[in-house]
Amino acid sequence: MSNVLLVSGNQVFLRKRLLHKLLASKDAAGWRVVSADAGERGAIVHAKSGDMFFDGDIVIVVVNSQKADVRLYREHIKSKSKVVLVLEHDGKVKGNTKFGKWAKELGPKWHQAFNASDQSWKQEEEAVAFAVKEAKGEHGLELSVPLAKAMVTRIGSDCGVLVFELRKIAALASLTDSKAVLPVHIREAKAELLEASVGPLLDALQAKNRKGVVRQMDLIYATSKSDPTIRVVRSIKYSALLWLKATTLDNLPPKAAAAELGINPWYFQNKVLPVARSWGKVRVIRLIRVLAASERAVFGGYQRPWVFFGASLMKVL
Numbered sequence: 001m002s003n004v005l006l007v008s009g010n011q012v013f014l015r016k017r018l019l020h021k022l023l024a025s026k027d028a029a030g031w032r033v034v035s036a037d038a039g040e041r042g043a044i045v046h047a048k049s050g051d052m053f054f055d056g057d058i059v060i061v062v063v064n065s066q067k068a069d070v071r072l073y074r075e076h077i078k079s080k081s082k083v084v085l086v087l088e089h090d091g092k093v094k095g096n097t098k099f100g101k102w103a104k105e106l107g108p109k110w111h112q113a114f115n116a117s118d119q120s121w122k123q124e125e126e127a128v129a130f131a132v133k134e135a136k137g138e139h140g141l142e143l144s145v146p147l148a149k150a151m152v153t154r155i156g157s158d159c160g161v162l163v164f165e166l167r168k169i170a171a172l173a174s175l176t177d178s179k180a181v182l183p184v185h186i187r188e189a190k191a192e193l194l195e196a197s198v199g200p201l202l203d204a205l206q207a208k209n210r211k212g213v214v215r216q217m218d219l220i221y222a223t224s225k226s227d228p229t230i231r232v233v234r235s236i237k238y239s240a241l242l243w244l245k246a247t248t249l250d251n252l253p254p255k256a257a258a259a260e261l262g263i264n265p266w267y268f269q270n271k272v273l274p275v276a277r278s279w280g281k282v283r284v285i286r287l288i289r290v291l292a293a294s295e296r297a298v299f300g301g302y303q304r305p306w307v308f309f310g311a312s313l314m315k316v317l
Contacts, residue, residue, distance in 0.1 A: 002110045004077050006103055008089035013160030013199075019088060023266065029047065031057040034268045037069035038087075040193070045072075047084055059084040060264070066093070070102040088149060127157035134163060135181055139170035139249065142180040145174030151186060155280075160199070165189060198235045205236065206275045210317050217310055229305040230298045233291045239275075240291060244284045245277035286316050 005022075009015050025031055036047040047060045062068070065087035076085060091113050094100045103111050119122050126146045136145035149266065155161055168189045169181055178185070199219065204212030210248065220228050246268070250259035258268035294309040302308055 002077060002106070003081055003083065004073055004085045004087065004106070004110065006087045006089060006093075006106055008085075008111070009116075010091050010092045011114035011116050012090075013158075013163065014114040015088070017163075018114075019086070020063070022086065023024075026057075026059050027131040027264065029057075029268070031059050033059050033061065035061045035063070035266065035270050037064055037217070038062050038066070039064040039258070041309050044068060044085070048081075057082060057084075059086055061270075062087045063088050063108065066097070067098040070098050073102065085274075090154070114159075122158040124152050127152045127159065127162060130159055131162050131166065134166055135170075139161075139166065139173075140179070141170060141173055144181075144182070147181055147186060150183075169262075198232055201232070202236060202239060205241075205317075206278075208278070208317050210314065213313065213317065217306075217313075221306055227306055229294055229309050233294050233309065235289045237288070240271050240284060240288050243276040243279060244281070244288060246272050247281040248283060250277070283316065287313075290316055 001181075007015055007018055016297060027033055031070050034047050036043040038044060042050045044060065044062060060083060062085055066089055073085070073087075078085075092102045093111075093113065095104065116125055131148040131151055132145060133150075135141045153163065155165060171183045172188050173181060198220070201213065201216035204216050215249065218234060227233040243264070245261055246257065249260055250273075252260070254273065255265045256263040257273075261268060261272075263272070279287070289310070290312040293312060294305060297305040297308045
């Protein structure tokens with residue numbers, strides 16, 4: 001068994017889902033989960049040495065994994081250390097680089113790659129195969145290839161959207177104890193892409209990427225059957241309130257602050273705290289005010305609340 005796992009690919013949802021499942025299972029089993037940025041000199045070595053007094057199993061999540069010298073990874077595997085390195089690589093691994101050549105040595109078992117094809121026809125073919133596998137593996141439902149093709153044609157080849165859609169379909173199938181996805185289940189699901197689209201919007205917002213926010217808002221509006229303002233605002237509000245609380249707990253150790261918020265320490269330290277520090281308390285408060293004003297615009301009968309929300313958001317970024 002290898003003590004290094006590489007997770008890569010441009011299918012962000014699938015990559016993140018695997019990481020979440022892995023880390024959740026390790027955390028539940030009593031493992032200590034820490035993180036390291038390979039872009040920072042000595043970060044991985046420091047993370048390993050910093051836990052030398054911890055009497056238990058450790059997993060280190062390494063971001064920007066391609067920036068470290070691959071000799072470090074080779075030496076770690078050779079050492080047979082009980083510390084497990086989980087390397088996350090955003091996007092496809094380039095095979096002509098030192099990191100890419102080393103990744104090939106790992107083989108498919110220890111390099112989990114979630115890549116969509118660059119060709120649209122191939123993307124659809126892969127999405128159909130994924131939908132069939134997802135229905136069976138996650139929900140125990142048989143999904144015929146023709147019905148899977150109909151789903152992909154209607155809602156696209158994004159795996160995150162397909163996962164969300166299949167969850168709704170599975171819930172409908174369970175009402176009739178059906179063991180297979182039927183055309184009626186797909187019709188009744190009436191997929192909207194909103195929930196799947198809020199994630200990329202939130203990512204752009206966290207990075208204060210104005211162009212990215214505009215692009216994702218346009219996508220949400222174009223794929224929603226009704227005004228999406230209230231639902232998007234409430235989805236963002238949950239994260240914004242976490243960022244605000246994090247700014248008031250910045251003087252506490254990450255584990256203690258996470259306990260105050262009732263969330264996973266690793267998630268707090270790596271997903272909440274960096275955004276809170278980047279935005280700052282004053283800016284987060286301004287964002288929350290925009291969200292509240294946008295909710296009032298909806299309930300107050302404002303004619304175009306989505307436009308109001310977008311314009312107000314740009315003033316914060």
